[in-house]
Amino acid sequence: MENLKKQTILAQIGNKKCSQTGAVNMPLYFSTAYRHHDIGVSTGYDYIRTGNPTRDVLEEALALLEGGRYAFATSSGMSAIQLVFERFQTGDHIISVQDLYGGSFRYFRQLEERTKIQFSYWQGNHVADLKYLLKPNTKAIFLETPTNPLMMEIQINEVVEFAKKHHLLVIVDNTFYTPILQQPLDMGADIVVHSATKYLGGHNDLLAGVVVVKDSELGDFFQEALNRIGCVLAPFDSWLLIRGLKTLSLRMKQHQENAIAIADFLFGHPLVEEVRYPGRGGMISFFVKDEEIISPLLKSLKLFTFAESLGGVESLITYPTTQTHADIPPDLRRSYGLTDNLLRISVGVEDKSDLLFDLEQAFEAVGQNAKIH
């Protein structure tokens, strides 16, 4: 059947793949080696790094979801990004959005020192400013949208328009919105990467990454590079990711419904200075008026867990300054607005009234303390 809706594709991942047994759930193949019937005659499988039936089913679904033709499941989001950067070499120049995952920034800085791939950072608010960053050796633009953690939405199609004029690849880290809310390849981006550890996996129990492309030359390139490097996703983790993906669109609906309610609560709260919520998805950032309340607030929360990740069914609250973004030098961080009074919430799929109650009681507790001292 053609043109199935995303939720149908998700629910059906792995079904009808095993004609021998009729298994409804995709079998988990641990085998590292596959028997050849004769010289040059194989079932299509030889060795686990090159191909695995469970991983193949996952990759086929991921390609379909992102509107791509080739998907690669990797051992982590960082190894997915590393795989993408196999495409570049010494002397190349990359423009990256400034407000991005701290681990990506750390990796770029190290690439710059070790391989002399150059990076320029773009504030992300005016596409017109990209031309000032362009160099004769610029090869690509790397985006996270919404940006992380300042939650600024970037118009992918406008960046693509600029990039096409200058023959640049557009790479989008689609971890925050997932293909349920945003399909960058359909907007003309060339490469999508994910930390599947987050929403795609969705249960805070799995480390994985994804690269998706449409173009066959890029597809062949990443196929060869992945087999050469070997940062593939293990069979069991591929199976877990299939299992998590089946409920992705259901989860995203609940994440978003809860996030809208929490953003509403935070807007106008007397202890909150500013809320960053782009109106969709499950991620919210907010600045508190007084940095001093952050530690007591985190300690007062009973349901939200103070932890560094996102995209799972459990609600988490993160302090980017000391967690996800600790590796960005403080002066640089503050210069683009990532100040020490910022908190980031990954809204889970719990009942929203319980989440609201928890936030309310925690703010009340710190508010009262603030009055006493």
Ligand SMILES: *Cc1c(COP(=O)(O)O)cnc(C)c1O
């Ligand atoms: C977590 C994260 C990464 C890194 O992924 P891992 O799976 O932790 O290696 C990359 N980009 C974004 C936006 C992330 O949130």
